[in-house]
Amino acid sequence: MVAPRWPRLAYSAALYGLAPLIGWRIWREQVPTYSRLQRLGLRLEPLPPAPRMWLHCASVGEIRAARPLIEGLLARFPHHSLLLTTMTATGAQQAQALIAEQGATDQSRLAHRFLPLDFPGAAKRFVARVQPELALLFETELWPNLLHACHRQAVPVAVVNGRLSPRAFSRYQRLRPLMHSALANVTWLAAKSSEDAERFQALGSAADATTVVGSLKFEQALPEKALEESERLLHAWGPRPVWVAGSTRDGEEALLLSAHRQLLTRFPEALLVLVPRHPQRFDEVAEFCEGEGWSISRRSLQQPVTASTQVYLGDTLGELSALYGAGSVAYVGGSLVPLGGHNVLEPAVLGKPVLCGPSLENFSDVAEPLLAAKTLTVVATPDDLANALADAFTHPARAQQAGEAGKAVIQAQRGALARTLTGIEQLISTPC
Secondary structure, rough: OOOOEEEEEEEEHHHHHHHHHHHHHHHHOOHHHHHHHHHHHHOOOOOOOOOEEEEEEHHHHHHHHHOOOOHHHHHHHOOOEEEEOOHHHHHHHHHHHHHHHHOOOHHHEEEEEEEEOOOHHHHHHHHHHOOEEEHHHHEOOOOHHHHHHHHHOOEEEEEEOOOOOOOHHHHOOOOOHHHHHHHHHOOOOEOHHHHHHHHHHHHHOHHHHHEOOOOOHHHHOOOOHHHHHHHHHHHHOOOOOOOEEEEOOOOHHHHHHHHHHHHHOOOOEEEEEEEEEEEEOOOOOOHHHHHHHOOOEEHHHHHOOOOOOOOOEEOOOOOOOHHHHHHOOEEEEEOOOOOOOOOOOOHOOOOOOEEEEOOOOOHHHHHHHHOOOOOOOEOOOHHHHHHHHHHHHHHHHHHHHHHHHHHHHHHHOOOOHHHHHHHHHHHHOOOO
C-alpha cells in the first residue's frame, strides 16, 4: 500500500508547533523512577533481552484488557522478551503492578518504559534502540511517526484488539489522508468486530491485512489474588448490602451519591464502595463526599469500615477487581455522564450483576451480549439506579443468577486470544 508523505509531514509540523503544550503534559505525566528523556526516545536502558517484542497500551484500561495477551505472549514465545510501553503515568503504575505479579522468570523477560512522543526523531531513536522483532499496538494506538519508523526499520506491526468506536471514526475521517498514511505501515490488523474492521478499512486499512478475531476483553481470567482480598473485605465488613461504583468520572459521583442516599432510606446499612477512575481526583472526591456530609473511610489511609461508614473510597491503584469482588452489585462508571462508559466485563467476570448508565458507546460490542443475557442493566437516572440496587438487595438469588449468566456469556465469547496469538506467530516466522 503506497501512501503520500505530505500528511505525515504536516502532522509532524503541527506537533512541533504544539511542543510547548506537549512539554507541559510530559512534566505532569511522570513517575519518579523514570527519566523524562524517555519521552524523546532516550534513557531506555536497561531493556529486556533480545529477541524482544514490543506492546504499546495507552493507559490503565488497556493494560488491564491486555493482560491475557501479555501472559499469552510470555507463554507462547518463551525465547522472546516483552517490552510494554504506556503513554500515561497511571498506565506505567498499572504495568509495574502487573510485572510485580509475574513469576521470577517472566519478570526478567518483561519490562516497562514510557512511549516516546511522536516526533520523527524520537520515534526513530526508540525503534532503533529497542529493535523489536514485532511491534504490537493495542486497540487504536496509531502513531504515524512510530509506524513510519517501524516500516523504515523493517519491523512488522500488528494492531491487536483493534477497535474504532463510531465517535472515534468520525474524528479520524477528518484526518483520512493521515490515517491512510499511518495504516499503510500496519502489517496485520486484528479487529475485534466486523464493524471495527469496516471502519479501519474505510480509513485506509488493506482488506487483505485485516482479520476479525473477536475481543480480547472476553479473555479475562478470574483474578485469584484479587478474590482473596475480596473475601477478606467481606469478612471485615460483615453481612451488610454493598455496591461498588468503579471507574467513576467527574460529575458522576454526585449522581451516585444521590442514588445512595435514596437507597439508605430502604437499606440503612448499605455501603457504597466508590472508586474514581483517575488518581488525581482521589482527594477531590474525598473532599466532595465529606463536604456533602457523608461518613467516609479511605482505603489509601487504611481506615477501617465501621458500622457508621456510608462510603468507602477506593483511592488506590490496581485494586478495582478486589473491590468489585467484595460487592453484591457493580456499577461501571463513565456512563451516567456522556463519556462512553468503561469495561463492563471487569465485574461480570467475577459473577456480579452489573449496572451502568446509558452512555456505553466505547463498549457497546461487549455490552450487547451481557444486555441480551440480562446480566447488565442500563439505568438512566439516580432514581433508576437506586431502584435497581434495591431490587438486587431484595432478591439476592435473582441477582446471583444474573451474575452467573454473565460469566457464561464471557466463557462463550472466548477465542480471540488464541486467534491473535496464531496471527502473531505467523508474523514472527515470516519476514516483513
